[in-house]
Amino acid sequence: MRVQLTMALRYLRGRKLRTALTTLAVVFGVAVLFGMNALLPTMLQAFRQTVLATMGKVDLVFTSVTDGPFPADRVEAVRRLEEIAEATGSLRRNVLLPPEVASRAGVNAVTLVGVEPEVAARLRHYPLKEGRFLNAGDGNAAVISKGLAEKLALAVGDRLTLPSATGTTDLEVVGILDVPSIPGVEEVYIPLPVAQRLLGIPGQINVIEAVVKPGVDRDEVKKAALAALGDLFKAEPPEMGEELIASLRMGEVAFALFGVMALAIGAFIILNTFRTVVVERRHDLGMLRAVGASRRAVVGLMLAESLLQGLLGTAAGLAAGYGLAWVLLLTVKSVMQHYLRMEAIAPIITLPNLLTATILGIVATLAGGLWPALSARRVTPLEALRPVVPGAYERAAKKRGIVGAVLVVLAALALVTGNFNLTALGSLLFLVGLVLVAPVLVSPLARLFGRLLALIFAREGRLAEGNLARQPNRAAVTASALMVGLAMVLALAGMVTSIFDGFMSYIDHSLRADFLLMPASLVLGGGNVGAGPELVEEVREVPGVLGATTLRLGTAAVNGLTIQVIGVDPRTYPQLSGLVFRYGDPEEAFAALGRERAMIVNGVFAAQRGVRVGDVLTLQTPAGEREYRVVGVGSDYLNAKLVTAYISHANLERDFYQTADLLVMVEAAEDADMAAVQARLEKIVQKYPSFVLTEWRSFREEQERVFGQSVSLFNVIGVMFALPSLLAMVNTLTINVMERTREIGVLRAVGSTRRQIRRMVLAESLLLGALGTAFGILAGLWLGYVLVQGMNVSGFVIPYYFPYTGILVAVAVGLLIGVGAAVVPARRAARLDVVAALRYE
Template identity: 50%
Template sequence: MSAQVTLAIRYLKGRRLRTALTTLAIVFGVMLLFGLNGIIPAMVQSLQSSMIAASGQTDLVVTSASTGLFDAAVADRVGTVEGVEAATPVLRVPVALAPGRYPVGMLSIIGVDPATAGRVRPYPVAEGRFLSEEDAKQDLEGGEATKRPAVVLPASTASALGLEVGDTLEVPSARGVARLTVAGVLKMPTAPGNEEAYMALPVAQALLGSGDRVSEVDATVKAGVDRAEVTRAVQRALGSAYRIGGVEPDSSLFASIKLGGFIINMFGVFAIVMAGFIILNTFRTVVAERRHDIGMLRAIGASRHTIFGMFLTESLVQGVLGTALGIIAGWWVAKLAMAGVGVISSDLLHLSIGRPVFTPGTWVLAIGMGVGVTVLAALVPARAAASITPLEAMRPQAGDRYEKAATHRAWWGVAVIVLAVAGLLSRDTTLVGASSVVFLVGLALVTPALVRPVTDAFGRAIEAVFRREGGLAKANLTRNAGRAAVTASAMMVSVAVIIALLGTFTSVFDGFIGYIDKSMGADFLAVPSNLLLSTGTVGADAALVTAVKSTEGVGDVATLRVGRAAMGGTGLQVIGIDPVAYSKVASFEYSEGSSEAALARLGTDGAIMVNGIFAAQQGLRPGDTLRLETPAGPRNYTVVAVATDYLNAKLATAYVSQAELEREFGVTTDVAIMADARPGADRQAVRAALARTVRDYPQFALYDTREWRDLQVATFRQVYGAMYVMLFVLAVPSLLALLNTLAIGVLARTREIGMLRAIGSTRVQVRRMVIAESLLLASLGTALGMLSGVWLGYSMVDAMNAVGFKMPYYFPYDGLAIALVIGVVFGVLAALVPARQATKLDVVAALRYE
């Protein structure tokens, strides 16, 4: 083993507590990064497989560029293209089953043409039979089991639903509950949690109320023909309104999950960067502490390269160890979290998630960040150590050089803060996000210069409580201003992020409640049990809304319909409303420059409203023209307002009139119904009557709006609870930083503490000195964090308002209170181990300590 490795390992083993604390910081960061990243790919994979389960088994898959449904006749056009062996239309729609009816929540309804489907892909039968052309003639209304339409299930689906050949499958349909007879079981693999039901295309179309439209055309290419050439020929034949290839899961839900993944990644990266702070601090101290050793090593012939290598090897060992332990811990975190996420995903999205999925990217990210950040953080101290000459190492260290460097850096910090403030005032979400990070970097640069004045200010308060020890604690901090500044910066970043996020989240939630009060103004709601209107929702045909309107005691009624479109390759949902009916029962939360008058314009040709998210994504303002890929081809629309309704506030959404939705998207089914009770009507009686009306449509759940609002608020509270846990997780690295710095401080002052004990300090006084020091350090970080957190939170909310996501600014009183509690509790907690370490020191041994 080389001298570097031997020395590195011995030093690590020789300072076990410090090694454990710094390694723990890496373990924590990697655990978050690796563990949380195991969950998101599992969700994406489930969603992906639910959307593209079969696409890999055919040569070509044609879909609409709008990501919506299109005319089934397209299959005939594909079939006539030279080189195409066979083409068949397919309608594939995920549908939420009636809650509690089956053990699974979601089922893909797949309508196929029995005449041509078998020419494109095999359907091997395990039991019973496959679909025949006779099945295409069956009426969905068939009452007796023998006359009911046939459905064929893959073996895994049959098993998951608990059905056999001859049994009845109940699925929600546009005309109420549809009953189908299981005619056969297929020997086909399906992805776990991705259940499928095959039926004749006309049956599926009737069931989903999709007219003569399909979601894809599958085709095979003749043997010996160049597939790429045929793909190009099909594309030429169909034009740009269609896409050839696999079904691309680019829905808004997919984008939302990806966004969730990004946020989770940020949590992990944040924790690892904090670990980097801790490591940087530790190695800086280690270099200072080992100056004599470095000097001696250089004197006896160690080169600069050897010294540099020794510190890098130490960091590498810690990085590798911490990363390995972090990956193990992360695996457990993912496993435990999957249990919780699985329940939420199944309840709200009807998406079954399997086991955690750790992609190669996750491994590379976790190992790269874990080892990389550790080594990078040690680089500067290692270079500093290597540049020390033997003679310098033997001399005492000059303190004023640090003061000068701190002042110099502080001016740079001020310049960075000024730049960041300009960005924060820009009201551009991207710029505000980036400027927030820059702002914190600037503040971290200024912090060393603030250590002395802020410590003086807080020192008076500390001295009031710790009369004898406060002065010493203050002096201990200021004489190691660099170390204190790095720790305070770590604490500051944690506290600032917590307060900023709490302020932003609370504002977002308040905004959402505002949306509910405005857009959910009707007395009753019949909405999908599913969370999202455009995924897994089977609409109801006109019969339901007619029945609702004629229900006794019901006054005005408005409905929402949903279609799919794309803009610039990104999918969005298009909600169809009847402007007149809608304005009677509900409203929108309009952004600046929009008004109720805009709603009336929706009836006019080419008028569209967009919600906050979509406006922010595409940079849209009232008056702008946007080009949407609709199932009928590209269409230009004029934005008449940026407005948001509660149900669709979470996904990129545009609003058009229902007439327009029918014309361009072919959608005629309702996915949400809002109804008012007539003035003077008995609300309870109306509700009971409505319940009877919607009973046959299990895809809808009926609510009194007040009760529904309470449910939503309760859900928010649950999310809030989860968020508090995440925020606590964000604070943990700062606790580790504090603990680490204090432990280092105690170790470095071993002889001094021995002297204090020798001249008469009691163990209690030594303990109080360490606690006072910790509280001072925590106060410094917390105070700076509170100030910057409030400011960052305000900037974020302001930016969201500017892009059309209208919400009130909520001053984070609770965040500030939590930060104060964290500051004091962490201050005391962090001091416990080092204080114990200090009080247990043997006086004689401490006085002899080198």
Template identity: 25%
Template sequence: MLRTIIAGLKARTARLVLSSVAIALGVAFVSGTLVLGDAMNESLRDEFAKGARNVDVSVTLGGESPSDAKGISPDVLAKIRQAPGVAGADVRGAQPVPLLTTNGKAKPAWAVSLAGNEKLREFDLAEGRYPAKADEIAVDKRTAATAKLTIGGPVVLLGEEDARHTYTLVGTYRQGTNSMSLSGYDHIGLTADAFQALDPERLPYQVVATAAPGFTQQQVVDNVRNAIGDNAFAVQSGADLTEETLERVESQSGEFTSLLLAFALIALVVAAMVIYNTFTILVAQRTRELALMRCVGASRSQVFRGVLAEALVMGLTASVIGLFGGIGVSALLQRVILSFGNAEDAVVRLPVAGTTVLAAFAVGTLVTVLAAVLPARKATRVAPVAALRSQPDSGEEVSRTGVVRVLTAVLFGVIGVGTIVFGLGIDDEEAAMLVSGAGTMALLAAVLVLGPLLVGPVNRVLGALPRAVFGVPAKLASANAGRNPKRTAATTAALMIGVTIVALVTVVANSAKETANAEIDERMPADYTVTSAVHDRPLPEELVGQLAAVPEVARVAPTTTVYGESEYFTGVPTDAIGTLFRPTVTSGSLADLGDGAVAVNADYAKRSGVTIGSTVTVRAAEGVAHELKVVAVVEGQRLSDGIMTLETSLRFPEAAKGYDSILVKLEDGVANGRAAVERVTDPSPLAVLDSAAETKEQLNQQLNQVLGFIWALIGLAVVIALFGIANTLTLSVLERTRESALLRALGLTRGQLRLMLVIESVLMGLMGATIGLVLGIGFGWVITEAVSTDTVSVDLVVPFGQLGVMLAAAVVAAIAAAALPARRAARTSVVAGMAEA
């Protein structure tokens, strides 16, 4: 039996290699994701560990520090430096500070205190040197590029009350990966004295020290603790600091890896369906061979083991190819990710752990073997007498099992509909989306079960136009696509899954985009909004008068923000409410919004349990508290928890410091309004001009990037499905060699034979893509309904243009998938084909 299996593998090498491509792609996705996750984890560990390198002792404020403690005082720093065994100690501190770019506009940045001790510096020097004097500065390499700063040139920072501090840039450094760099802010480094001069009242949050020769970390920790006391401070060793730092790494890379693995799972499911279909076809084609083996004494178990042995060999081969392919996929993904940063400094890491290798082989072999179990069981049922008759198509078999299929599909359908209805009734948006999404997957399973029963009707509808246009070849292609419903359904199911998910994501993303755009139009009726480039620096009050004096400007409306303990409110001039600021009133009246009153958002009202006539106590950070009467509940105003008049907001010290934004409405018919407004805002380093159109463009760009990323991930599943179509056609061509030769003998030309196979491929591609699009649009509606709330209704938007491109791409890909099988069929001579057994 072993020799028979080996001989069979040699005889069907080409077929098995072609079938292995699908599973190899799935394994490559899984192994590539695992390698990428390990690489990200390793990179983050190395980068985060830079903050703890050469640190033997770390001192921070402890849990018993006095409530008014703002940091570590100079006296404590002096005691640490004088402790026995301390070779050097430096402070670490950070504070937000606006950085002026070359165009004179401010942008938020973080200033840090650079260590004087070279061993305690947590950054790597890139160019130049570190600052040594108070008027020198170094910046992160990315910051230098984005702000267009050059070594030797000036760097201007905005201090308190917008005082300008000018420094000379002496060097650039790489800050690596840490919580600050991940925030996306620009980064600058100053000497300890220059850093302290920016805000003399700000104290450092940490002191790090290095041990002198002959002292262990624990000895220095004990000495420092004795010197400063341990009640108000947390003193830990460098080893403990490193361990604490690296504990945060897993969460940084784990979520991204989980996301990729979810898409890898989809690709594997599709690959498993392709493998299942392949073995089903192979078993059907070998009916006579298996029957003859039974005639000469092979038992059912031997036949079963023989088919699984072929699957095992295929799985092992695909696993090896997929593992190496996954390493290449990981390298490519890292290059793409790193291209968004400093590509010239990027290092591609390819750690191949033992678990990755085991996972690749386990996934490849298990998926292949499990997918081949049902075909292998079917092979054991081949009776010896089957060697004497032809293999029938599966149409009759499908009709016999139609009742079981329908009942199974109804079961999945009931579960899916019930889950969706339950999910739509959940108030929590995220939970509703997850539960409803699970229901859509149950409905997808119902459609998959019904697949063989749907092939006939769908094939007749889709094949009507080709039959009318192309005549006999199209009629033959339609008949071929419909005469073996189980095979066609299994082939198109893989493509249907991929297209369904792509269509679902596309519909939801576009619906969210259009809803967000409508919200922007609703809440931003003003032509322009002037905001501060730095969130904690309000706009100067005189800017309002300057804008109002511009002839092209019809109205201006400054707004403020009042922060409470867990809420924040927007202050708006009374005459701007309803014109430049238009919330939707659900109860109460904005006419009552006067001094000492507030209109709250419906979400805030529900969360806080307040109604019309209730009193809301707002406690500001400065300790100021005011009681405000609720006079209205509003919707559609997404900026805060509610609105109050500008006069009411000015009772709070934070709002009285300046304006959060300024709404600008132009005169009707003004053509050069933006230029007129910019003449006022350009001299102010903080003023940033924005419009609803620009806000929508930025939002749309972000959503398109996310959509493109998901398209790329799901695209692999679609590619695997197209390999399945090509594989099915190839095996069908081999199976129908005599039939094709007979058609040629009856007058069918080579070109017509090729056209027949191309149309057959296109019909299968259209089946999968069309059903997938219908399901994707329907499931998209379910998800948009699930995430809709009383305050935000996500309207269904079907992007017919994008979905049309997707359908056209499926047709083109199906034509490409049919190229090699059609070429092979056309090249086979009539005589040789008629001689096939």
């Protein structure tokens, strides 16, 4: 074993650049895997600590299953229980601050908490920095956190103005709390009745908090309390900020996936490099066999080499990952301190994370090296002594080609079925099939592209083409590396184009009114304060306004799944806006909304619950269980990602007690003076700070701009995926040149100029580039289509758009790589000493 390790080490050292480049592929994957998993738990932990500090002694928290409000007297049901020491109801909602305040203070929203002052003080500890806590008799009084007071420059006695259902409400700050409040949320405590009035839901609360008597089993009490409350309620662990934790968890999963994917690409690069290494070292391997190395010893040598590379890459990856975590932590530090008030923290290295990253890194490298190592078994001692018999290679290539062709046909059939799982499987089959078929396709494709190339490289092109056709396997391996890289680029481009175009068409469909009065956050949920009916009435009276329609919001539950219920006006909504329908007739569907308990569900809803037009679903609403008939499946722009049902305003009021308008769409007459209309609307909106007036065109432009940014980000990521392909190409070309040293010597001897040799290598590289690009575009289009279909299956319906720009990018990248990869090998070939080259074995 030791001699294998020695040799492996020497071989790796002998080719420092290649070793470094190949190792880099592993480093990248391990770094992402390890770094991200060191960072996110740190944030989670810091977050939990802050949360726990503020929870006080509350044992149980109850909310409605819909997370919506419910009558305040429900708290009595809990209070009556023997085992309960204390219970209180509160109303907790996020309220957006007016934009000018928000931008000045660096806080977007505050959490308004309406509490029963005396009871609340008994349940929780509110350490005061200044002033006093709320009293039973308080009117518009507020107690705010220290952080918020600093940001808004408020002291005891100052006034805090918040948007409310009736416009705005002024509150007097009576106390400032000396606690680190819930991260990311600035709490404002006010008396419950004031909160109900401010939010426009008198007599309602949405949280019940309770403390159990000492020595009582908490789970038993929880069951008893839930029984008393009825099945519309659920108990929550007294941990808040679950959403943030959930998204951090999501982040963990996403980054883990990304890291694994990067490692998979790394394994492919290793595979490619080692395949070329085996070819390049055929002579040495044969010699080893001749002096008595067993097959196992030869496999051992190759595996030892990939193991060393894996160890090297993993070690570097771990270090880089730790560095990455620190850099990211420093980058987000100011944000965290500012918004979440989490203190400086260090990345946490856990043993499982360390082990996972290490094992995956090494396993990926070994896996990549395994196939080439096994193929090294087949090198016979005679190969050290005489040139390869090309026949054997061709036969093997043909066999693999047939298998590949079968896979490609199967993949095509899978695509035709339209079944998503089959299509996804098909894309994989297609990639593998292409890799296998590639060697067979090399010759005809080389001839095809060769003819084009001949226009520029009259003589050298012909030679280059011949060189490729002579070693179709090698050419195919190189082209495959490029193919995988470009397929990634194009698949990403395809998906991004589709999302981009898809969203734009959603905007054009469902937000086409001339003016929009909407929440600054562009999300309907999240506890935005709506407006009473006065707002839309005022808007309708503005001269030049043809009509206006509004959206309202409630929450319901279907079989335990919380859904968002959007109230629309069945008459005016389709005129001014509308949904992109997938099933059902729009006209009939909207008519049904006005007639009965009917709902239109969006794509995500339909997909997740398998809902069809005509189904009748039982919704758990604040008013109890109600049956709604599904009359259509359609989506709009803002809610495409959330499980959403659209019902009429009337039903929303009856079953959800919601009458506040959250979004107002305004249509102006064709001949109206738009500037004048806008000015009037602007004036109205000033009284409603939670709303922002947006003109449609500028809104669309803004969205287009935002999307454009993420598109270019994706392009950068895509190009990064293509970089490893460049390394693979440089590798193979260099080996090609080395192998043909004597031949190049002959060419030089019979009178080729250095320039011609350079051009020959360049032509060969360009040909390879063209091949890889052709394969890559095919595979990438397919993958992209599958990705988009995958999103459609999850209900997030976007049509597939053909990525024209993506193809241009892929072609450009492919050709650039073709030229770039040739630089070093071409120079090497041109500089060969003719005499030495002729003597080369």
